[in-house]
Structures are given as structure tokens and as C-alpha cells.
Amino acid sequence: MLDADILSHLEAQVQYHFSAIIGHDAAGYWARCPELQGCYTQGRTYEEALANLREAVGLHVEDRLALGEDIPQVEAISLITVEVAR
Numbered sequence: 001m002l003d004a005d006i007l008s009h010l011e012a013q014v015q016y017h018f019s020a021i022i023g024h025d026a027a028g029y030w031a032r033c034p035e036l037q038g039c040y041t042q043g044r045t046y047e048e049a050l051a052n053l054r055e056a057v058g059l060h061v062e063d064r065l066a067l068g069e070d071i072p073q074v075e076a077i078s079l080i081t082v083e084v085a086r
Helices: 004-012 046-066
Strands: 021-025 028-032 040-043
Touching (some): 021 046, 040 046
């Protein structure tokens, strides 16, 4: 059986890849990670929103691991623009 410190170190070495959606509106920038329900943030600039999202995703993954939950992994994401005429 692995020592808790060794196991913690090994878990820290795992890299996860998630999609990010960043948008801009009158209030500034917003960002979200579709794979992680409820994982979203905002920022005054694109860079700030992205940095905030990285932090939010990291905390989300950390919490899921602490609770023994699986980390969702998606093989492919399609991002398209949908045009609607009214």
C-alpha cells in the first residue's frame, strides 16, 4: 500500500484537460468549463477571466478528488455558432 504522502504526490502529477468557453459582454468577460457543472467565473479582461477559470477548475478538481469522485474527461468538444432568424 502506498504512503499517503507518496499517493498525494502522484495525484499532483496527473494532468487533466478541459475545454474552456470565454465570452465577452457589456459587463466584461465570463468563462466556464462545460465538463464541470457549475464551474464558471468572470473577469475584467480576457486574461483575468482565464486565470480565474484555471483557479476555479483546479479547486473543483481538488474537491472532487477529496470526495473520491471521478473527474470527467471528454474526448472531443465541438464549438459552433448557431444562427437564428426571427
